[in-house]
Amino acid sequence: MESLESAAAITPPDPCRTPPRSTSTALTTPERQKKLSHLLGQYLDLSNASTKPWMSSMQTALDTSVEGELRIQELKNFCTHVHWTRMLNLLRTHRASLPSTLTCAVFDLTRHPPAIRPLKQFTTLLKILDAATPKLADQPPSQCLKRLLEYAFETQQPQDEMLASTTASSFSATRFHGPCLSLLNVFLQAHNPLFPTQPSLDVDEPHRATAEIDSTNDSERIYYAKVLPVLQSSGFGKSRLCVELSTIHPGMLVSVRNSMPADAVSFPPRDAHVCDYFDSSQTILTKQSSNKAHLHVLAWIALYCDTIAHYLSLLKKASNCFDDKYGCKSSNHQTCWNTVIFYLATAIHSSPSSSFVPLSHFGPSEPLCPRSKHTLEHLVLSPPTRSMPEFEKVFDVDNPIVNITAARRHAPDMPTIHFRSEMLKHISNHAQDYYDCIIKQHDALLSSPDCVITAVHTFLRPSVLALESLSPKKVRPTFPFLAFDECGSIAMLLPIIRRLWFRACPASTWILLIDTNSDLAPLSSKSAREASRRMEDGGTYQLCESFSAMPIDVNLTDHDRSNIANLATCDSSSLTLCQLNLLLPKLGRPLWNDVLYHSQGYLRPLNIITKLVSPAGWGWPHLTSVSGSPLDENNQNSLALASQRIRIQLPANSGLETFHNFVQEQISQHLRYIGYISSTSEFMVTSTPSEPPLSVAAAWQFRSGTLTPHLKWGMVIQSLVAARAPLGLDVGAQGEQGIMLLCTMAADMVARSMYQGLLNRSMTPATIPKDIHEAIVAPITVAKWIETLIGSTYIEVPWPPPSSRYADATLGQPDASFLGIVEFWLWVEHAWINFKHIVKLEKQVSQVKEINPLLLPELWLRHAAAQGPSAQPGWDLLIPIYHTPETNKPPIGEDRFDSEKLSYIAIQVKNSINVPKGTKQEPVGPRLAALSLPRQCVELFIDLRSPHQHDGHRYSQRRFTLQEQLAGDECYALGSGNLEGVVCWWKGSRPGVGLPARWCPVRRLASGGGLPG
Incomplete structure (x- = not known):
């Protein structure tokens, strides 16, 4: 029965996730008004x-x-x-x-x-x-x-x-260039046919909708309601996406965030009239009855639908496009309808009357009707000339006939000051009176199981149908919508909203629930699903899948993308090394391009970090040991910071409550990316995509402050140990994750020693970002990094071994001597690396074919190193190098970026008792593209189980002979081989041969001695 189902669905939000409201928020709007009148009196x-x-x-x-x-x-x-x-x-x-x-x-x-x-x-x-x-x-x-x-x-x-402010930011002032709006539109088009459109009064009778799943399989699908969770961690533009959605479908975003001081800075601001109304709904739910709470929420949604229909109807009529006698041709009605919807969005969000967001935030996605554009533009964009009169009741509780459209006569005109706010005030005030009328008429049915069902059919569904009927016949499907932003604040009402919308059976109108909390918006947790028997595994209905396809790098313009594509071509590249770093705010989630997080492209790491750690002022504790619980605040923060530097891979579903709570906290408080959340189980895919501004800021956090990087990374290691078993962390079967951690820690230690003075200055909030830019982007020399990672003691051995068929030619070369070590160190002192995080490539990089010429430039741009996918031949980690033989200064100045100066460090890690001989003799690094000049590279072969070498790391070198270059791939494989305990180095002798001309030290470490430090 509906009443029992409603009561079962009341699941109070977890106080650990949603900040508790003060007791004063339980006051109703009339009580607050009475208090105000008393004080003013x-x-x-x-x-x-x-x-x-x-x-x-x-x-x-x-x-x-x-x-x-x-x-x-x-x-x-x-x-x-x-x-x-x-x-x-x-x-x-x-x-x-x-x-x-x-x-x-x-x-x-x-x-x-x-x-x-x-x-x-x-x-x-x-x-x-x-x-x-x-x-x-x-x-x-x-x-x-x-x-x-x-x-x-x-x-x-x-x-x-x-x-x-360091708590939040406003919308970016420019338009996004990504496909997110198109993806959401396609999602609605694909899912809309899956839901029922005809209501049924039978509680136990499921509504089935048939949809073509693919070209080979037509099957019945059973879904609950057109309520779509839009889920992603903070800063991806979820709120802005729904504002942009209003330009192609009629609807609006309503913010119901908690009224907390720290939240008030965020944009969009809290819509106070709506929040007060739903606060009253939650009070009714907890203090009166479930059925009354359903009717209270129903009244607001009904008034919203009727109000949107009112303004949409006004604009449609004013356009003069749809008049049977004088209107536009029916073949043009799609363009006419697009124009009406666009100017409704403009009136609500960007008109001079509303000024909610600048008009520059979005534009029409399709051409507008030239005939109606001038008329609607004048109507919507004229300066505000009116002020809203005092509220006047239009619904009479003693009248048995309640016509919701009566409220339209008192709706604010579009040129009203604060039009958007006044419109929401109008909806909320009249919804309260509408609710009073519904209660009066249903007083005898309030305890009946059919109370809510009957009320939906009588008071809600007519408003939904009136809104949907405005769409012209010969146009594409239109999806009116209502979007609740930060819906975690009304968590107790979400089951009610779903249930009401299920009973209303809209043909095309959707409710969108926007949040970062996967427990609240999709109700993915087991307790939330079981709150309603229709949402249980194996139950009658299935919830709608959530939408989380929020792309990154959407602030890059077409011009930016063209410049990046030309980085691999020396003649076409026009960006300087400085300009590359000034692109950083445009990479990753849209949030980083807000002025709060950069100043003309120069990053503000202190502000960025406040979005990653929680609470915002968290700092590294002075601890010798950490808590054994993954849910500990210090563990959560240290793992969040580390996950922006190295890959911390979580399983999709461990089935444990600890795992679910940890992942939810990482998503809602620590910016972890949602890949997929199942609506029928606890299956959840999360990750940390490449976000250079965030990784650069995380690196700055490890390198600055009183605690040294190795102490901070020591805390991370302890946190990883504490979390590995409870969370099922993947730390790498071959120990490659551990080596990547050590490589990153070595880079942090070198950067701290090179930029200590600037790092100390950067801790002051008032510091000008440009003045500390060098310490933030912080390139470091390969020489200091290698010395920090593996030390500086080497024993030179000949390469190749005497048994090699190229032994005679190679051993006779003059650079196969001690001079090679000196020459190597001279080179690495002018070679720079800048990686701050590690990204995993989606596809294997062939060892036979040349690598994509844009791979190394893009890694350098993103301050990243690449981890190969599963079964990547040769290397496990690829770090880009930029060589500056003409200067000792870091490559961040006004010199033009030159891809010819790029090479790499390739690292292969083995953790086997007996490494196959064939594996040792295979090349480690990939082949570079055809070169006009010799290219020097570095290769490290690390065998974690090799015998301890007390006298140092094995080192050798060789030069490709002309015979070897002409031999092609076969010679390349032989020349790249590794011997037990031997380190190799070679360089190209002739330019322009199309082979991997490179000068490449290959270092191999024995596990007995471990890594220095």
């Missing part, structure tokens, strides 16, 4: 000798018959009076009990304690007050005072304060 007593002249100043300022200069002076007197200051301080003290709209309008909640916002200019404020309807001069003093408080203060933060 203390300053409205006209019998008080000091209050009367103060209120007289307000009345004079609002009187439009008075001369303008006098009005402005009286308004200034009123807003600078001691009573004004005392009243604001009183309101600040009681802000938790006041309407959220008022507290957000008057106080800057990002400050601690909350600060009073700056006043608008008095001339501007007076124009706004004059536009109010009804005229404020005709209203009682209490109403005038409330309206004055609502409009008196600036709502935008000054730019310098925005930059000083």
